[in-house]
Amino acid sequence: MNPSPTTVTTTARQLxxxxxxxxxxxxxxxxxxxxxxxxxxxxxxxxxxxxxxxxAANLAVHTLIGDWDNPAALVxxxxxxxxxxxxxxxxxxxxxxxxxxxxxxxxxTSRTIGIVQDKLTQKQALAEAGLxxxxxxxxASPEEIAAAAKELGWPLVLKARRNGYDGKGNATLRxxxxxxxxxxxxxxxxxxxxVEEWCPFTRELAAIVTRSINGDSAVxxxxxxxxxxxICHRVIAPAPVAADVVSRASELAQAAVAAVGGTGSFGxxxxxxxxxxxxxxxxxxxxxxxxxxxxxxxxxxxxxxxxRAILGWPLGSTELVMPAAVMVNLLGAAAGxxxxxxxxxxxxxxxxxxxxxxxxxxxxxxxxxxxxALGRTVAEAIDRAGRAAxxxxxxx
Amino acid sequence: MNPSPTTVTTTARQLxxxxxxxxxxxxxxxxxxxxxxxxxxxxxxxxxxxxxxxxAANLAVHTLIGDWDNPAALVxxxxxxxxxxxxxxxxxxxxxxxxxxxxxxxxxTSRTIGIVQDKLTQKQALAEAGLxxxxxxxxASPEEIAAAAKELGWPLVLKARRNGYDGKGNATLRxxxxxxxxxxxxxxxxxxxxVEEWCPFTRELAAIVTRSINGDSAVxxxxxxxxxxxICHRVIAPAPVAADVVSRASELAQAAVAAVGGTGSFGxxxxxxxxxxxxxxxxxxxxxxxxxxxxxxxxxxxxxxxxRAILGWPLGSTELVMPAAVMVNLLGAAAGxxxxxxxxxxxxxxxxxxxxxxxxxxxxxxxxxxxxALGRTVAEAIDRAGRAAxxxxxxx
Numbered sequence: 071m072n073p074s075p076t077t078v079t080t081t082a083r084q085l086x087x088x089x090x091x092x093x094x095x096x097x098x099x100x101x102x103x104x105x106x107x108x109x110x111x112x113x114x115x116x117x118x119x120x121x122x123x124x125x126a127a128n129l130a131v132h133t134l135i136g137d138w139d140n141p142a143a144l145v146x147x148x149x150x151x152x153x154x155x156x157x158x159x160x161x162x163x164x165x166x167x168x169x170x171x172x173x174x175x176x177x178x179t180s181r182t183i184g185i186v187q188d189k190l191t192q193k194q195a196l197a198e199a200g201l202x203x204x205x206x207x208x209x210a211s212p213e214e215i216a217a218a219a220k221e222l223g224w225p226l227v228l229k230a231r232r233n234g235y236d237g238k239g240n241a242t243l244r245x246x247x248x249x250x251x252x253x254x255x256x257x258x259x260x261x262x263x264x265v266e267e268w269c270p271f272t273r274e275l276a277a278i279v280t281r282s283i284n285g286d287s288a289v290x291x292x293x294x295x296x297x298x299x300x301i302c303h304r305v306i307a308p309a310p311v312a313a314d315v316v317s318r319a320s321e322l323a324q325a326a327v328a329a330v331g332g333t334g335s336f337g338x339x340x341x342x343x344x345x346x347x348x349x350x351x352x353x354x355x356x357x358x359x360x361x362x363x364x365x366x367x368x369x370x371x372x373x374x375x376x377x378r379a380i381l382g383w384p385l386g387s388t389e390l391v392m393p394a395a396v397m398v399n400l401l402g403a404a405a406g407x408x409x410x411x412x413x414x415x416x417x418x419x420x421x422x423x424x425x426x427x428x429x430x431x432x433x434x435x436x437x438x439x440x441x442x443a444l445g446r447t448v449a450e451a452i453d454r455a456g457r458a459a460x461x462x463x464x465x466x
Numbered sequence: 467m468n469p470s471p472t473t474v475t476t477t478a479r480q481l482x483x484x485x486x487x488x489x490x491x492x493x494x495x496x497x498x499x500x501x502x503x504x505x506x507x508x509x510x511x512x513x514x515x516x517x518x519x520x521x522a523a524n525l526a527v528h529t530l531i532g533d534w535d536n537p538a539a540l541v542x543x544x545x546x547x548x549x550x551x552x553x554x555x556x557x558x559x560x561x562x563x564x565x566x567x568x569x570x571x572x573x574x575t576s577r578t579i580g581i582v583q584d585k586l587t588q589k590q591a592l593a594e595a596g597l598x599x600x601x602x603x604x605x606a607s608p609e610e611i612a613a614a615a616k617e618l619g620w621p622l623v624l625k626a627r628r629n630g631y632d633g634k635g636n637a638t639l640r641x642x643x644x645x646x647x648x649x650x651x652x653x654x655x656x657x658x659x660x661v662e663e664w665c666p667f668t669r670e671l672a673a674i675v676t677r678s679i680n681g682d683s684a685v686x687x688x689x690x691x692x693x694x695x696x697i698c699h700r701v702i703a704p705a706p707v708a709a710d711v712v713s714r715a716s717e718l719a720q721a722a723v724a725a726v727g728g729t730g731s732f733g734x735x736x737x738x739x740x741x742x743x744x745x746x747x748x749x750x751x752x753x754x755x756x757x758x759x760x761x762x763x764x765x766x767x768x769x770x771x772x773x774r775a776i777l778g779w780p781l782g783s784t785e786l787v788m789p790a791a792v793m794v795n796l797l798g799a800a801a802g803x804x805x806x807x808x809x810x811x812x813x814x815x816x817x818x819x820x821x822x823x824x825x826x827x828x829x830x831x832x833x834x835x836x837x838x839a840l841g842r843t844v845a846e847a848i849d850r851a852g853r854a855a856x857x858x859x860x861x862x
Contacts, residue, residue, distance in 0.1 A: 089809070109525075110819075110822070111820060112805065112806065112822030128525065128527070129525070369817045369819075369840065370819075381810075382810075384810065386813065386816075391762075391787045391840060392788070409508065413779070414780065417782060420765070420783045423506075423765075423766075426485065439508070444765065444787060
């Protein structure tokens, strides 16, 4: 056991947990939290990322540095693992198909990613399955936007078909005079676009759905998401809405993920309108910010269930362990180092769980961590999570 | 961001979370679970271990390979971190003092470790603080054992003062004829020994106590521990005993850790006798197997609270999130690889959480992982944890 008794050597070599080896395309906070769940189950993780200093790096057996849109890099990852999954939907589905071509399972499949990563084909798939979505039209010019408005009315939401997130890639057009500005904002014809009718929602709801490769499906509690500046600010579980809304939202979310042939954990964002109608806003073909509360809030987190689903293992219970759980995102206040201040003060709030993602740099609005608090009531959990989050600051 | 678009490079370099850097002497499962908690809080961990392939290696920023009884190796660790802690009590306290001598905080302190790692001085400290412990005597020969038996009666427990765990280093002497065998088993004079009166306990209870360097103290629910072959088999939280026993055990545990000037999370093992008396059996100056259930079972785990305590951060809530939590250890059935079978079957049990420690090798009786299940009742949690644990096998 003992090497030389007088020296110390340093190692960066990594230990194998011995279980299935999982490749993750992307190494951000979603990969990090997935890797933490994998770690507990004795699975190994290999990450493919563009840069070295990423949140999941410390948990990966090793990290491959490469461009995830390059099929050769994806194949290199695939060769080192038993199964591949993703932490974002921006990897080109045609590139991802290279993983399946060399015989490695990819979940979600390149077919599902292809449908979902193009918001127009995603909406088409949902509509074809008979699910309620806002009306939409592909548009390729300012004139086509104006024509669509005649049918869909004002305001109108102009969206890029690909690579939009957190409000980036969207423009709300109030009237005909807004078309030129929105057209410019979204690339003036350089990106494929579509328009969607304005949905006068009263609440935004969401649910994580986990679908196994063996056909099982599980749905997490329906939550309310509260956005600030188009970025998820707070998630409240369970959503404070009537029981019939919960059951309809829960069914809608499951049907939506089934409609795109999803495997693994998916985030489903929905709008609730004043007249009680539910529509699907958007699907995320991956673990999702609206499900971070499940780490402490539910028996089995969205991350662990994602792994169970893609490995064909039994799905875990999605029930809440306490009556309420609330998550608040920690966004960078400004550019600066990734190390937060105020964590000690946040930890003084009973029941507050602080998650720091370990990003090297903060930027204004960047997701740097989150806080989850459980409570005996929604009000208690909101109070705890809110007070804790207000103590923490990134980018001072 | 993008390196060459056609190549992939591999890195084992590790990312800093930016928070305080914590050195852990030892890299087993206790260090691993502590490192997981550190990771979430944005702290970094550096491990000192004798071998490279250890459970905590994957989570450490890096691992120093060296002999932890060598003061030079301990100082090398200390220089690389802000604070040092330990995952076992077998590191010689005189060596540990070298860490404090170079100005690095060590928690628990070398003074506390010195008292606790010698079971005789530990008992003396507890007795001096007025706490109930079984009567004991130092012995240095078979004749002294026989003499002690005249006072303490039969059976008599012969114990090594140092380096005993899981029943190793103990011998129960039924009568005078058993002295020779016990004396041989415990080194025939090569180890320092003491004897202790037999305690006719009806239950073994335990509690984790976390004491902060800032003076705060927190105690976890009192649990019942069930041993098999001197190794912890099952932990039941809360212990199914009367409320007055719980409150006395809780106070006794806190007083015991205070008596040795403990800092951080400590395990306190107690005996409950038929006449309702409580005595301290043993202290562990570290996170403890009887507190693994706190990962899912309590708002803040013993691991996170250990970190909070030694960093002087506020302590987290020790309350259970559900009415009951039960942990069952997963021991190696035989020598073999460290990869378990049956994990999928265990995960089919609702509410079962499987922890695999990632050890490279299984041995008969070696702690390879554990299962925790929460429940609405103790009976439900016992049933779930037991069924899940029976599905998993190491060392086939």
